[in-house]
Amino acid sequence: MKSSCTCSLVPEHVLEKLSADTSLPPRVRLACTETVKADRGFRKVRTAQKDATFAGTVTLAVTPTILVYDERHSQTLPGAPIPSPTVSDDATAKRCALETAAVASFYQAVFGRNSVDDHGATLASSIHYGNSYNNAMWNGHQMIYGDGDGQIFLDFTASNDVIGHELTHGVTQHTAGLIYSGESGALNESISDCFGSMFRQWQANQTSATADWLIGASIMGPAAVAKGYTCLRDMASPGATHCLSPQPGDYAHYVPGGDVHTNSGIPNRAFCLAAKACGGNSWTKVGKVWYGALTSPKATPGMGFKKFAALTVAIAKSLYPMDGTVQAAVVSAWNTTRVLP
Ligand SMILES: [Zn+2]
Structure with missing residues (x-):
């Protein structure tokens, strides 16, 4: 059993600095403050779980199933399943599904790796997390993307390297299991x-x-x-x-x-x-x-x-x-x- 992490893209100190930047609109500063709070909450949940839920998640699939859930701005994971995200009218859902599949293809084609666990584990993502949430996250089980505040950060699925970054936290968890400090x-x-x-x-x-x-x-x-x-x-x-x-x-x-x-x-x-x-x-x-x-x-x-x-x-x-x-x-x-x- 490898240790898992609650791994974010944007560090807390950057969000705190932005929340104190009086040149930014109050709405943007509030989004940064709220994101810090949400991220701290994630870490507490992970500590409480102590990786217990990770037991027995071995799957065997030729290629990973890609699932996308719509948080509809809530913070209760995983949100509502999106039936066919690759053809969704929601650009975020479509992009998330297609880019996650592309990252899986990249790992398969270049490194011969089948998903995060090399056994075809299902890759789940929740989009539209929270209100103006300014981060992306791997929580030890799945990927989570905020819409951003629209001023400092845009929709976090918009950078394909961000999707590659988050999925890779899953690969690291299943391989070296690098401790997150x-x-x-x-x-x-x-x-x-x-x-x-x-x-x-x-x-x-x-x-x-x-x-x-x-x-x-x-x-x-x-x-x-x-x-x-x-x-x-x-x-x-x-x-x-x-x-x-x-x-x-x-x-x-x-x-x-x-x-x-x-x-x-x-x-x-x-x-x-x-x-x-x-x-x-x-x-x-x-x-x-x-x-x-x-x-x-x-x-x-x-x-x-x-x-x-x-x-x-x-x-x-x-x-x-x-x-x-x-x-x-x-x-x-x-x-x-x-x-x-
Ligand atoms: Zn990260």
Whole structure:
């Protein structure tokens, strides 16, 4: 049994900062305050459940069933089932179903993985969660998407990397089971950004050189754009001023006790650097190395950056014994981010 997490996309400190920003309309600030409250509630529920409900959820399906539920702005999960979401008149429902299926196809085609558990587990999502809820979430069982306040954040299903990010939390839960605090928590968050970004690049058939490496670029609302924010995070440049949630980009600037979404910038940048150094598509070589590390029997729930980095170096060598450029790119990326000496 692996530990599960209540893993959100937007960190609490960013929402708190926005709720205190007097330049924003009261309605937007209230949406941020309410989102923080809802997120804290999720974490309490998870702690109380202690993963008990996870027992016996093994399913065997050739491809995962995709379910979408309509919360109709309530906060009681999962909401009302949407009979045929892929042909729904509700653009959010349709997008959620199609993009979730596309993420499942990405995992199948690139990594030979059948859903989050590799046994075809049903992938459930609840949309229109709460009122102007400013987050997306994996709660240990399913994905949850808010509509956003329309000013700072748009509908959270609008960025396909966000859907890839949330589903990947399920993959991490069923593989390394990275504990959602400290370095392992930051790794957990980073894995979701890496695979979310890879999925976005795979869908657009972009190379590592042509990809923008932004997380949440399509959920930035007009007020966020007016303030100069073009994304939530930038894997290539984690500390850039265009990031709504800026991060450190190397281990010398690791924030002790920092939010998991803060320190994830360090391994995010390492992945981006390695992929760019290898050239071509991120998912063909470096993506497989990262996936190999995540699913390795040597991966442990409490794994820190250095252990994960060493694992990627070893896996690069074992996967590409005749192509030293992959291992060299991975080593160089961890050197540049000062995780490995
Ligand atoms: Zn996350």
